[in-house]
Structures are given as structure tokens and as C-alpha cells.
Amino acid sequence: xxxxxxxxxxxxxxxxxxxxxxxxxxxxxxxxxxxxxxxxxxxxxxxxxxxxxxxxxxxxxxxxxxxxxxxxxxxxxxxxxxxxxxxxxxxxxxxxxxxxxxxxxxxxxxxxxxxxxxxxxxxxxxxxxxxxxxxxxxxxx
Numbered sequence: 634x635x636x637x638x639x640x641x642x643x644x645x646x647x648x649x650x651x652x653x654x655x656x657x658x659x660x661x662x663x664x665x666x667x668x669x670x671x672x673x674x675x676x677x678x679x680x681x682x683x684x685x686x687x688x689x690x691x692x693x694x695x696x697x698x699x700x701x702x703x704x705x706x707x708x709x710x711x712x713x714x715x716x717x718x719x720x721x722x723x724x725x726x727x728x729x730x731x732x733x734x735x736x737x738x739x740x741x742x743x744x745x746x747x748x749x750x751x752x753x754x755x756x757x758x759x760x761x762x763x764x765x766x767x768x769x770x771x772x773x774x
Contacts, residue, residue, distance in 0.1 A: 662772050669765050676754055676761075683750055690743040693736070703733050 697703050707729055 659772065662768055665768060666765065669761055669768075673758065673761060676758055680751065680754055683747055683754070687744070687747045687751075690740055690747060694740045697733070697736060697740070703729070703736065707733065 695702075699705070707726070710726070710729075
């Protein structure tokens with residue numbers, strides 16, 4: 634084997650080594666991207682579930698405020714009762730009122746929880762997408 638053939642053979646082996654290392658890096662990054670996509674899919678499922686829960690909370694609020702809801706019943710009851718009846722049945726009215734307050738608190742507590750969860754998931758998705766963009770940028774370079 635001549636000296637130039639030996640030199641070319643050495644360069645070829647060097648290139649093979651570099652290509653092998655690049656393939657290894659590519660495999661690692663591809664695996665990371667696959668894991669991120671799996672995470673995003675799970676988060677998407679969680680977002681769908683939270684949206685369903687949020688719809689349920691809004692449904693409860695609508696039930697309270699609809700024309701035949703609890704709040705309307707209280708208003709109608711108060712409008713129909715003369716003063717002496719209201720005073721004699723104050724405990725009943727107070728029970729209904731307290732129950733309504735509990736329901737409204739539950740609704741707004743649920744809304745706050747769901748809103749916080751959606752916000753946290755949104756932030757997580759943005760971070761994951763940013764990380765994914767950085768990984769893809771590294772792969773392109």
C-alpha cells in the first residue's frame with residue numbers, strides 16, 4: 634500500500650468515526666424528542682379532562698343562575714312572603730342562603746383550581762415546546 638493510499642484510508646476511518654458519533658448523538662436526540670412528544674400527548678389528554686371538568690363547573694353555575702335555579706327560587710320566595718312570614722321562617726331562608734353560598738364557593742373554588750391547572754399545563758407545554766425547538770435547532774446545526 635502506498636503512502637497516499639494509507640493517508641486516504643486514515644482519513645476515511647476518521648470520517649467513519651465522526652459519522653458514527655453523529656449517528657449516536659442523533660439517536661439520543663431523537664429519543665429525547667420521542668419522550669417529549671409522549672409527554673405532550675399525555676398533557677393533551679389531561680387538558681381535555683380539565684376542559685370537561687371546567688364545563689361541569691360552568692354547568693353548576695348555570696344551574697344556580699337559570700330562571701328556575703336556586704337563586705331565583707330564593708328571590709321568588711322572598712318576594713312572595715309577607716314581612717311576618719319572613720321573620721317567622723328566617724331559619725329556613727338562612728339555610729337555603731347558606732347552601733347557596735356553599736355552592737357558589739364550591740363553583741369558584743373549582744374554577745380557580747381548574748384555571749390554575751390549565752395555566753400550569755400551558756406553561757409546561759410552552760417550556761416543552763421551547764425545549765423541543767432548541768433540540769431540533771441543535772439537530773439542524
